Amino acid sequence: xxxxxxFGLILxxxxxxxxxxxxxxxxxxxxxxxxxxxTRLATEPRPSGSVAHARVxxxxxxxxxxxxxxxxxxxxxxxxxxxxxxPGGIWLVAHSDSVRGAPGAADDGFGxxxxxxxxxxxxxxxxxxxxxxxxxxxGLLGAKAHVVAxxxxxxxxxxxxxxxxxxxxYMFQVSGAPGPLLDxxxxxxxxxxxxxxxxxxxxxxxxxxxxxxxxxxxxxGYDFALLHDSWRYHTPDDVPEGLSAASVQQAGDCVVGLVxxxxxxxxxxxxxxxxxxxxxxxxxxxxxxxxxxxxAAFVLLVTHLRAGRPSPAGYLAWFLSFFGAxxxxxxxxxxxxxxxxxxxxxEMQHPHAWYAAVILGAILAGxxxxxxxxxxxxxxxxxxxxxxxLSGLTGLLLPEVGYVLLPGGLAAAAAARGRPGLAAPAxxxxxxxxxxxxFAVPEALTxxxxxxxxxxxxxxxxxxxxxxxxxxxxxxxxxxxPPRADPHR
Numbered sequence: 001x002x003x004x005x006x007f008g009l010i011l012x013x014x015x016x017x018x019x020x021x022x023x024x025x026x027x028x029x030x031x032x033x034x035x036x037x038x039t040r041l042a043t044e045p046r047p048s049g050s051v052a053h054a055r056v057x058x059x060x061x062x063x064x065x066x067x068x069x070x071x072x073x074x075x076x077x078x079x080x081x082x083x084x085x086x087p088g089g090i091w092l093v094a095h096s097d098s099v100r101g102a103p104g105a106a107d108d109g110f111g112x113x114x115x116x117x118x119x120x121x122x123x124x125x126x127x128x129x130x131x132x133x134x135x136x137x138x139g140l141l142g143a144k145a146h147v148v149a150x151x152x153x154x155x156x157x158x159x160x161x162x163x164x165x166x167x168x169x170y171m172f173q174v175s176g177a178p179g180p181l182l183d184x185x186x187x188x189x190x191x192x193x194x195x196x197x198x199x200x201x202x203x204x205x206x207x208x209x210x211x212x213x214x215x216x217x218x219x220x221g222y223d224f225a226l227l228h229d230s231w232r233y234h235t236p237d238d239v240p241e242g243l244s245a246a247s248v249q250q251a252g253d254c255v256v257g258l259v260x261x262x263x264x265x266x267x268x269x270x271x272x273x274x275x276x277x278x279x280x281x282x283x284x285x286x287x288x289x290x291x292x293x294x295x296a297a298f299v300l301l302v303t304h305l306r307a308g309r310p311s312p313a314g315y316l317a318w319f320l321s322f323f324g325a326x327x328x329x330x331x332x333x334x335x336x337x338x339x340x341x342x343x344x345x346x347e348m349q350h351p352h353a354w355y356a357a358v359i360l361g362a363i364l365a366g367x368x369x370x371x372x373x374x375x376x377x378x379x380x381x382x383x384x385x386x387x388x389x390l391s392g393l394t395g396l397l398l399p400e401v402g403y404v405l406l407p408g409g410l411a412a413a414a415a416a417r418g419r420p421g422l423a424a425p426a427x428x429x430x431x432x433x434x435x436x437x438x439f440a441v442p443e444a445l446t447x448x449x450x451x452x453x454x455x456x457x458x459x460x461x462x463x464x465x466x467x468x469x470x471x472x473x474x475x476x477x478x479x480x481x482p483p484r485a486d487p488h489r
Contacts, residue, residue, distance in 0.1 A: 005464045008431020014168040014193055014439060015281055017253060019245035027121065029252035031245040034117035037063070039240045042109035048078060048097040048135045056096055057081065060112065060132055067119050069130065074149055077135070078142040083119075084129030087153040088267065090259050091129045091221075092118060093143075093210055094160045095136035098238075105240040106226055107233060108136070111160030114248060118255045125263045129155075133210050143213035154267040157221035158255055159211035163346060164443065166244035167228025169251045172198045173211065176220030177271025185222075186284050188257025192224065192250055193436055195278040196400040201444075220268050222258065224251060227443045233346035276403035280432060289399040296395025296402060299409040303388040303416060314382025317373040321458050324365030329454030332358050336447060347446040355442040355453060362454040363461075370465065384416035387462045404433050408463035415467045427464060434460045 019031035041060070046053040057073075060081055064071045069083040081096070094111025098104025115130050122128050135141030157175070169192040174181050178196075185194070211223035226247055232238045277286045332354070341348040348354070373380050391409025395402030411426035438460060442453050 005427045005431050008428040009435045009438070010431075011281060012432035012435025013281075014279075014436055015191070016168060016244075016246035017191065017249050019249040029117055029121050029249070029256045031249035031252060033120070034113035034248050034252060035240065035243065035245060037113040037116045038105055038109040038243060041112055042098075042103045042105035042238075042240055045100055045102055046096070046098050046104060047100045048138055048141070053097055053134075057132075057134075060096060060116075063116055064119070064130060064132075067116075068123060069119065069128075075134070075142070075145050078138075078145055079134050080142045080146050081132035082129070082146075083131075084127075086127065086129075087150065088155050089127035089129050090125070090156045090158070090262055091131050091219075092158050092160070092255065092259075093131045093133065093214070095133045095142065095210060097134055097137050099137050099234045101236060102234050102238045103236070103240075105238050105243050106162040106165040107238060108160065108162060109240070110162045110165075110226060110243060110248065110251070114160050114251050114255060118252055118259065121252075121256050122259050125259055127263060128259060136210055140208060140210055140213050143210035147213055147217045152217055154269075155219050155221075156262050156267050157211065157214050157219050158258060159209060159214065159221070159223045160251065160255070161209045161211075161224065162226040163233050164225075164227040164230040165232045165238065165242045166247055167226065167443065168193045168439075169224055169247055169254065170194065170198065170227050170440065171222050171224050171254075173202050173215075173223045174199060174221070175211070175215035175223075175270070176268045178273055178275055178277065179271075180268040181220070181222065182275075182277055182284060182286060184258055184261040187261045188254065190254040190257060190284075191279070192254045193279050193440065194284075195404070195436070196273065196276045197278070197404055197437065198440070199273070200398070200400045218270055220270065224254070226251075227440065230346040230443065230446060231344055231349045231351065233344075235344055237349075273400060276400050278404065278433065278436065280436070285433075287403060292399035292403045292406070293396050295406050296392045296399070296409075299388055299395070299406060299413055300392035302410075303385055303392065303413045307385065307416070311378065311381040313373050313377040314380040314384070315386050316377060317370050317380040317383055318386050318458070318462065320369035320373065321366035321462075322455070324369050325362035325454040325458050326451060328361040328365050329358055329451035332361065332454075333448070333450040336450070342448055347448075351442075351447045354447050354450070358447075358450045358453045359442075359457060362457045366458055366462075366465075381416075383465055384412040384463070384467065387412040387465075388416060391463075404437055405460070407433050408460070412463040415463070418467075420467070423467075430463055 022032040024030040046056050064083040071083045074080040092115040094115045095108045133142030171194040388409045391405035395406050407430035411423045414423035
């Protein structure tokens with residue numbers, strides 16, 4: 001990997017804000033004040049219907065009332081708290097229950113603390129509501145009951161969840177037409193991680209949050225979660241001390257900014273996904289899906305137009321790298337299973353060394369395949385052409401996903417054409433786009449999915465492989481000049 005590739009990857013890594021202390025100005029969200037709520041609420045497990053849960057409901061009801069919000073209890077089975085007046089408006093949503101055996105500081109003390117501190121910061125916002133659902137862990141029961149009780153009056157929802165306790169906050173799905181939602185996101189100055197790729201992947205998974213129920217009721221908005229350090233999830237280690245203040249600050253700043261951006265405005269309507277997007281350190285990137293497809297077509301055109309006959313060695317090297325990475329991932333998965341590594345609901349404790357081992361092993365397997373093919377079948381010249389082709393096809397067929405591969409596809413196409421001057425800047429941009437995905441995917445998949453994690457280098461970093469023959473354009477000849485005469489004839 002060249003320096004421009006590495007520089008792009010470093011620049012693309014997510015960043016967290018400095019947490020504000022308890023003495024922060026009253027009009028600013030303070031992670032310290034939010035964590036004080038978490039410390040009071042997450043002292044012991046509080047499954048729905050338990051004595052501990054009843055105490056937490058009483059405490060939440062008192063704190064919401066102290067903020068000047070009218071509060072009422074809703075239901076008798078699951079008992080929701082509904083704070084605010086009027087059916088529409090902007091709703092902050094978190095759930096009050098935890099699983100048995102877990103104090104639930106992150107799941108969902110995080111959401112409760114952020115919602116309470118945000119509501120304090122936003123006292124001047126008249127159309128703000130807070131919904132505290134019950135029975136989320138038992139099957140989203142409180143959210144389902146609330147939808148039945150509330151009807152289908154349009155509203156904007158910001159749901160706060162957690163499967164981890166640290167790292168950047170992820171806004172992993174939206175409900176409604178993305179355009180207005182992302183316009184407000186940009187106006188709010190949100191720095192939480194979000195991408196159309198994450199939203200697309202989440203739609204394929206069986207996982208649910210309260211937001212799933214609210215989305216099906218045609219309510220629009222955003223679904224947030226913490227993801228990193230998921231080894232604490234649903235365990236006795238989910239304690240307030242494990243919750244990151246910087247993560248809480250990022251969530252709170254985003255929530256406060258979005259509420260102010262939407263306050264007094266009409267609720268956005270439902271609509272199809274019409275763009276790709278990703279949160280980068282320099283701001284939110286957006287591109288209409290037709291533009292993604294146009295760039296993908298350009299990548300394919302540049303890759304194949306008058307490119308000559310490719311060497312099969314590069315294709316062989318890529319496929320051997322692919323299967324080598326699969327072998328590494330499968331071997332580590334079997335090894336971890338044999339030592340009983342997965343005794344926790346979500347993830348083994350402190351898995352980051354294993355993530356690094358999987359990715360490093362996959363890179364070494366890929367490099368070994370590259371060298372093996374180079375010695376046996378000659379330079380792997382077709383490698384970059386295949387990478388560019390795969391990225392272009394993904395951009396054409398799945399533009400919500402393929403946008404992240406297209407900068408790397410352009411770098412690979414330039415390398416295949418023997419144009420290092422064009423490949424270097426494209427590789428730099430590719431690193432910026434790929435870094436947030438590389439940072440998030442292992443945490444999202446967990447070490448149980450080491451096979452999939454092992455495919456990250458070959459799937460996302462294959463464009464960074466060195467050119468097999470620099471300055472070589474495959475089988476291209478300049479046929480515009482007549483052949484030179486032999487001076488000895």
